Every structure is written in C-alpha cells, then in structure tokens.
Amino acid sequence: MKTLKWGLERVDVFGQIVFLRMNKQAYFRTKIGGTISLAVLFLMIYFYSQSLQSFFLKEQLRVISANQYEDEVQSIQLDQSDFMFAFKIEQNNFTTSPFFNLTLEQKIYQRLPNGQQNKISNIIPLVSCTSDRFQSTFSRYGIDFIENFNSFGINDFLCPEYNNTIFVGGTYTSSDFQFLTLTISNCESNNNISCASKETVDQYFQNTGSFKLQIYTINQIINPYKQRYRSAFLDDQIYFTFVPNQLNRKANIYFRKYEFLNDESLLPFSDIQEDTVFLIDQSDIKEMSDIGTTLDASYATFNFRLNPFKTKFTRSYQKVDELLSNLGGIQQIFFFFIGLLVGLYNRIQFLVELANKLFEFQLDSTIQNRQYQENLELIDEFMQHRENHLHINSNAEIDELENQQVDDKLSPDISQRYNLLNLFLNTGAIVSKATNHSKSSKETSKQHYILAEKLKFISGLDYFQQQIIKIIERQKPIYLDFQIFCNYFSCGKLFKNQPKVILMNRAFDNIIDQLDVHHILLKLNELEKLKETIFNYKQLMMFNFTPKPLINLDSITKEPSRQLIEQIVKSPEAMDKTDFETIEMINYKKMSRNQPNLFGDYLIYSKIFNAYDDILQSSDTVYSNRALIQKLGPELQIVFKLSKLIDIQHKIYNKQRNPTRRGAVQQEEEDLCVKMFDQQSQQN
Incomplete structure (x- = not known):
C-alpha cells in the first residue's frame, strides 16, 4: 500500500512548487506592472477582435501561383x-x-x-x-x-x-x-x-x-x-x-487560361471549388x-x-487552427518582449522594497552617530547624577547646610557638562568646550513656566510615543529611480559612484547572500549549535518534546514590533485583518497621525516602554540586557532615557514640598530637562 501511494505521488503532474512569499503574496506585483498589464490586455483584445473580424470576413487569403505547361x-x-x-x-x-x-x-x-x-x-x-x-x-x-x-x-x-x-x-x-x-x-x-x-x-x-x-x-x-x-x-x-x-x-x-482552386472552408478541412477563366x-x-x-x-x-502556358492559383482562407496559432504567437511576442522589461522592473522594485524593509540607509552615518553617542553619554551622566541627588534628598538626617554643600560641590562639573549637551542639542554640531554659564532671571522663569506646563500634561510614555513616530516618519527609504534602474540594467556600470546607488548595491548583495541556500543552511546549523550551547542534555530533550504551535478559534494577536509600528505610522491602509486585531482598532484608515488612537497604538507603545523599564530593573543576565539595549542604537537609547528622565522629573515636580528646599542643582536639572526635551523633539 505504501509503495502504491509513493508511486501515485511520483506520477502527479499537477504538483505545486513551494516558493518563498513577499508581502504574504506568491507573486510580487507593482503598480507599473499592473498598468502595463492592463494596457497589454486591452491591446490584445483589440488585436483579437480585429483578427476575429478579419477571419469571419475572409480577409486573410493565402495564394500560391504556378505557371504550368x-x-x-x-x-x-x-x-x-x-x-x-x-x-x-x-x-x-x-x-x-x-x-x-x-x-x-x-x-x-x-x-x-x-x-x-x-x-x-x-x-x-x-x-x-x-x-x-x-x-x-x-x-x-x-x-x-x-x-x-x-x-x-x-x-x-x-x-x-x-x-x-x-x-x-x-x-x-x-x-x-x-x-x-x-x-x-x-x-x-x-x-x-x-x-x-x-x-x-x-x-x-x-x-x-x-x-x-x-x-x-x-x-x-x-x-x-x-x-x-x-x-x-x-x-x-x-x-x-x-x-x-x-x-x-x-x-x-x-x-490565356487561369485556373483557380479555391478552398472555401474555414475549418481544418478542405472544400475545394474549381474555376476557370479565359481572357x-x-x-x-x-x-x-x-x-x-x-x-x-x-x-x-x-x-x-x-x-x-496556364497560370494556376491555389487560394485558401485562414483556418481556425491557424487563427488560434497566430493569436497565440502574438500573445507570446507581447509577453516575451514586454514581460522581459516589466519583469526586469519588478525584480529591481522587489529588491528595492525588500532592502527598505530589511535595512535602514544613512548617508551621513559617521558624523550623526558620533553626535548621538556624545549626546547619549551626557544623558547617562545626567541620569547618574539624578540618582545620586535623589539618594541624598531621601536621607532625612542630612540637614539643609550639608545638602547645600553637596549641591555646590556637584554643581560646577554637572553644569558644565549639561551646558555642553544643551549646546549640542541647539546647534546639532560637534560639542564645543566654550559655554555660557550665565542665565538671566527672565529666562530662568520662562524655563520654569515651560517645564511646569509641559510636565503637567505630558508623561514619559507620551514623549516616547511622539518621538518614535517622528523617528519613523523621518526615515527616508531609497526608492527606485532612474539612476538605480540604469545601474542595475548596465550591470553596475552607470552611476556607480552615486551614494544611494552604492548603498542599494550593498543591500542587494546582502539580500542575495542571505537568500543563498548555503547561507540559510549555515544559519540553521548555527542555531542547532546555539541550542546545544544554551541547553544541557535534559533541557534539550524537553525543548525537542515541546508541542507544535497551537492554532485555535481564539483571537490571534501579534507581539508589538518595529515593523508593526512602521505600518501604523506610515501605511495603516496596508494592514491586514490580523494587524487590526493586534492593535484592537475598528477603522485605522481614518486615524490621524497627529491624533493617535489611545485605545490601540497607545497600548503598543506602553508595552514597549515598560519592556525597556523591566529590562533595566532586571538583575538576571545583565550582560545580555546591556547588549540588547546597545543594539537599539544611540538615537533610540536617547529617546528611552529621556522618557524615563521626564517621568522622574514629573514625579519630583509634582511632589509637595517647601519651595525653599529647591536647591541650585534641582533648578539646573529642571532647566536642562526642558531644553533636552525641546531640542530632542526639534531634532527628531
């Protein structure tokens, strides 16, 4: 029985080839390809109608003439x-x-x-x-x-x-x-x-x-x-x-005699009628x-x-089998030449879209990353100082004089560092050591007022959500244009020194390398080695005994990810039913980016923000957590840490206490917090 089943499977000529998918579709299609397909369709309909009309009117006539003795x-x-x-x-x-x-x-x-x-x-x-x-x-x-x-x-x-x-x-x-x-x-x-x-x-x-x-x-x-x-x-x-x-x-x-042999049939059969003309x-x-x-x-x-000498004409009209053959030939010609160009365009567009989904492109990456890194170091020092300051203020036995001495001791160094950060945020350039430490009382009052107003109505999560949206909206993918198309079509000869062409060619090389069978199998082998490294023998046995993923009738939700947020921000109309269930929304197409839906996407940002907080507070696998946070990059780390800083500052500001106990360090921190908040928002 097994042999019979195996034999039947071997002779199945309708077997389906299994391919990878793009955008959950078996075929990658583009708007230009669809437009040209419709144009070809209408053109084929026109040619078909003309050919059928000519066929039934017997306009297609084939004549063979011969002179005979x-x-x-x-x-x-x-x-x-x-x-x-x-x-x-x-x-x-x-x-x-x-x-x-x-x-x-x-x-x-x-x-x-x-x-x-x-x-x-x-x-x-x-x-x-x-x-x-x-x-x-x-x-x-x-x-x-x-x-x-x-x-x-x-x-x-x-x-x-x-x-x-x-x-x-x-x-x-x-x-x-x-x-x-x-x-x-x-x-x-x-x-x-x-x-x-x-x-x-x-x-x-x-x-x-x-x-x-x-x-x-x-x-x-x-x-x-x-x-x-x-x-x-x-x-x-x-x-x-x-x-x-x-x-x-x-x-x-x-x-002179003219002899005609006329085949009047349109079917693949002959209906010969003879005619003779003398003139x-x-x-x-x-x-x-x-x-x-x-x-x-x-x-x-x-x-x-x-x-x-007589002339003999053999005349026959186009047969139905010849008509079908000609129509099929015209279709093949159209599909070959036009399909060759459209297929080439779709392939390039496929690689470009896949590259934009997998990678982010940055032309001035060296200078900007260095600026983000210096900015991140200043924020880390500020947060470290804030933790020390809170620890000092929490000690009830320290008197006001001692607190003032500590503030005076910390203030010069911190003030200088914060002013460097403030200058960096204002100019967006390399940090300069020359800063201005003096502030007018009017500017100080204005800063306090802004701080009070903003911290009253905004939290770290709100700021985090706004900055993430700005970062995603600021991303500039590299779209297919004339230079990239010509470079691909000319096998890398034209426009090869253009920065965006260089970046896209590198992305193409990475995609082709990652889709290689050798690369895929190599990564699978590395995963097997990683399992054997992490688990001992008994753990690996339990891991292999775990059941397959369960599919039931309950609602299916996805975990929040950067790709999901990019879909929410950039193209909510392209989201499928599963994504809508994930963010628990009814009609995302009518949502405004400036007025986020608190019932759906607010929950997603909250989960991501809380996950960052939990990782910071977790004592297990500290090295792994630190490496994971480093993978976020300097810019996202700044957003996370400024969001935490706003929450901390918000708690301090709303805390009921005597205004006379507000020290110089606290006032300077509030001013700097406002500036970092404003400048980081403008930069994003």
Missing part, C-alpha cells in the same frame, strides 16, 4: 461562360450592307501516327449581337450594360450564334491541335445580306486609305489576392487594318503583314489559339 484542348461555352467576342468592319450598317465577308471557322488538326495531319474545318455561323448576350455576363458583376450596348453600337457587330461551344488548345506539333480562324474575304450577297456597292467601298477607301477590323471582347481583370478575384469589362483595344490586294494582315491571338491579353497578340495580290482569296486572317 498544358497542351490539352479546352472548351469554351459561349453565352454560358464570362467570355464573348464580337467582330465588325468599321463602316456604317455593317450587318446589313457589309464591305467584306467575315467567316469564323473551327479548325481541327489531328496528327496521325505516320506524321501526317488530318485537317477539319467547321464554319461557326455569325449573327447580329444582341444586348442580352452581354447583359447576362455583366449582370453577374452588378453592371447594367444595356445603355452602353446601345451607345457603343454593338448591335452592328457580329457574334457567334447562340449556345455555341468553341474548342482551342494544343500546338502545331500536338496530336490534337484546335483553334479558331477569322477570315476577311470579298463580300458576296445572299438572302440575309446585301453587300455594299463597289463605288461605296472605293469611296470609303479613298477617304480613309485602309479598312479596319474591330474586335470587342468581354475580358477579365484577375486579382487573385482579393476575395472577389475577377471582374468583367468590355475590351475594345483589339483592331487591325488591312488594304485588299495590297497589304494582307495575319495575326495569332492567344487565349485575351494584349501582350499575347502576334501580328504579321504580307504584300497582297489580286489573286488573294482573303485579305486578312486571324487565328485564335490557346496559350500552352
């Missing part, structure tokens, strides 16, 4: 196809009183096995052209040709008789060679026509110098790359001149001239032959 005989069904021709000698009343006779013959040359040819000739009767024979063809293309038929005088032309079929094809060396011959000869009257008199013909010849044969054809315009690939028009560009008994004309007029091209006419004699039986001969 074919000497087979082809049949052209007149009146049933889109081809028709008409003949006329240029004159008036040609059909009733012609100058010459026109004879159209179907000629068949059959080559026998012995090399001889059997020639057969069949006359095709010619009749007067009527409009319906032309209109039936042009009506298929939405053209009304009746008016043009009358205006062009086509009713005076001769056409082959109705429903006649002509055959053309082959070459002179083929076994079956068929073509048409139009012959112009001397006119002979019959029951249907009455030839023009010789005087009329001679008069016309004297006026024009020659006679002209006009040939009108219904020709075709071929455009295989359009859905409607053929259109008809009346071609009147074919004409020949001749002079009876003087200049004979001969010409070979070639039909006469001006470039396929070959003329010859010969000197005529009085013995000539004909004055001009024109052969209508089929060009042995």
